[in-house]
Amino acid sequence: MTVNGYADGAGRAVFAAVDLGATSGRVITGRVGPGTLDLVEVHRFANTPVRLPDGLRWDVAGLYRGMLEGLRAAGQNGPVVSVGVDTWAVDYGLLDADGALLGLPFHYRDARTAGVAGRLPEGCGPAELYAVGGLQHLPFNTVFQLMAHRESAQWDTARTLLLMPDLLVHWLTGSVGAEVTNASTTGLFDARAGTWSDALIGRLGLERSLFPPLREPGAPAGRLLPHVAEATGLPASTPVTTVASHDTASAVAAVPATEEDFAFISCGTWSLAGLELDAPVLSEESRAADFTNERGVDGTVRYLRNIMGMWLLEECRRVWERSGAAPGLDGLLSRAAASRPFAAVIDPDDPSFLAPGDMPSRIGAFLRRTGQQPVSDPGAVVRCVLESLALAHRRTVRAAAALAGRAPTRIHLVGGGSRNALLCQWTADASGLPVTAGPAEATALGNVLLQARARGLVGDLPALRRLIAATQPLRHYTPRGNPRDWDRMEARLTAERPGAVAAGADAEGNGEGDGRGV
Template identity: 45%
Template sequence: MKHSANFLAIDLGASNGRVVLGCWDGQRFALHELHRFANGPVNVLGSLHWDPLRLWTEIKIGLVRYGQRYSQPLAGIGLDTWGVDFALLDKAGQMLGNPFHYRDARTDGMMELAFQRAGRAAIFRETGIQFMQINTLYQLLSMVEARDPQLHAAETLLMTPDLFNYWLTGRKVAEYTIASTSQMLDARRRTWADDLLQTLGIPTGILPPVVNAGTVLGGLRDDVASEIGAPGAPQVIAIGSHDTASAVAAIPDLGPESVYISSGTWSLIGVETAEPVLSERALALNFTNEGGVAGDIRLLKNSTGLWLLQECRRQWQREGHDYSWDELLRLAGEATPFRSLVDPDHRDFLNPPDMPAAIRSYCRRSGQPEPDSAGATARCCMESMALASRAVIDSLETLLERRLEVIRIVGGGSQNGMLVQFTADACQRPVVAGPVEATALGNVMVQAIATGHIDGIAAGRRAVASSIPLVSYTPASTAAGQWQDAFGRFSELRQR
């Protein structure tokens, strides 16, 4: 391992973004947040979009702050975002309109159309990706069906992190981990699935070359370097550009007996494997094979995470009730256990205008009491999330034919002690929570590996373990019966 170095992690999530300084002292990491900003969909004429120009401005604010506060040259800059979304560029490299948000309704019915034309099993055998209507494949198919002029005019498609890396460096590439979320990558060859795309009428000439995580893209464009005034000549590195890939890279002690949950707006629940699992059982259970930073596979399932609770809180704020997270947890602790449950992945919760109302409606239709307070609603959300995690872990054990003994929860949800304890109780397994900042740590760690400061993923994970305190949770055996009964009810709800 090499001497000390400073790295910048640009971490863009679906609800907020951050620019974080990662300091490496030769043995441990330390993180310092330089800039935080909100992110979210913009509703224009009934369609949901992202605002990448505002995000670009916020990114540069964070870069400027580093130059204002520190004189040490940066060893690297890495950027990660959520999956599946993209921008289209014309021949001059300019964006063709604002990118759509994955929750936009334009993908309604597109999965079914793709199944008719290419076959559900054939799509999975080639891509190995979970079927979700938000996937890039169905977004592009909707543009094909609409004869969208932007698609006709497009010279290049860049996934969201690749877009910002292009603006930083001038290089147009597709980093492997983010490309794998699109459902357009051949899972075995790890190149674009040209035959599938051509069957669906999606142009393949707009897709850039795929590069591995850890690829050094080069220095900042002259205009960017001049504007931000960064010391030295920092290199931009295509880290695990999918935020979950970066988060998983930073999980300590992730052995074959462990299952991880990357807990944020989404809960991503899975294990690491050397090769994609493309069996009929994997297809039937709807698992996904996404790329890992070391060229491995993250065998996982996407489940709705804190989105329900985030949207409830947003609605309550609109109504004049600005609950803090601590207050919501206190109120949830006072609410009656297991009074009402929901399926977090039900389409009713994809993007409702009023999440608490959507939850009440679901409970009413399913013959359950409607949550009648913020605390009851919050408890319903968290108990349901914990039960959804158990359902995925049970399915994963069926697929792997082995027991997963330990749950490792990382990301923002790992600091929600009530949710973590619920997960331990629902699954009747010990849970190790942390690091909260797994994505930023994984981002910085891959930069450190790419620049020769750390000798590989295993050494990087050991460094993370020595840098960040972890919290252990033990399942309450006295509650096992209640959670088992609740899981039976939850399973019945999902079958309706």
């Protein structure tokens, strides 16, 4: 097989996927041939935010440097047909009239958006925003970040807004655009029309010219600039292909589903749980349940909720590792498996868990606040976290099914969380549905295969998924145990924290471990 004159020794085309998560970035090469699909991680680098006097920021220059180093490594691993970039959502950079970046992009966990939603202009309340964008109300949605940002002195010099993957593509190619799966997370995208909402942008007092033309996955984004080619060792003719640049969109594209009615959980720093639909659900019931409608590949809608995911476990591990109080991950999971089941339950989406910090202490404070006996042994804390996540997965999938009028027959759990056998089994037990776990590298696989599809090597979305199901290692979990134990756990949480989980309860009667998701 030859694509643009490039193929490896086995006749497979080689694609480079730049995949940036909340705590690390990777460059992965994917080799695609008839019935074959292989990934090789060629470079990994840290994604370490920096706290400046004005807030928490992303070190985007460091990410760009790591990306260039990774592309150089990719080129040394074989001729590269094209490059694709995916990252998390909602965050952005502002460019001035000369195309210069106006400061490091803010981190979505920065506190500057606190209270912004209550200060929006008339006609831009929660119901009006949902009627247009259909997004879960989260304090870090781009629309709220922008309204906070416009109060800064640099706002008047801003001429172009680029979401994080679009900013990196711009630095690679010089081109300007907005990929739709990421644009749909901003709160300024019309979920029905699939375009920027000029009316809402106007009501908010934002300049329409800030928002660049939209691009669909598979569209060409340009070719490497000469200095980029020199830095990476790749030919200047190397194309950059638009992929589903929101990492969750790429991950969901790589769900190895062979059935039509499936639920998905893209589990990493966040758990994104929901359904793939043909049209958005913009009802008042959906808004009250806090579900989001994000654009997927081929015009699909990712109908889901953001759940605080493996972030809880990773923050606990950071605290324990600093104090030397716990073994490694395998040891923690063994101790969790041996701990008493259903000893304590938390709401993973409690606001106290959002910011970085001493997560074990915050979990203890939540348990005391809700009248529960705190657990202190690290194994017991891990069991509490994983059981609570499994319960949140159940609650979200059931609510999505009720609101969308669907009846999923299986849950596909992809991303780094799919490596956690306890979480996968307990998700099956809690939901009563079989769980297929994997692929762990769903985001990179979606990135690579959307590049390959743009060059005619892969067919439609079902064909893409069949290739993944046939080539990637998957594990299957069957529900076991007494489902009433999970019912009692849900009832305890609802009683102890009124309103916190009401959306899921009412509806019954939603990347790799380093940060898939927002």
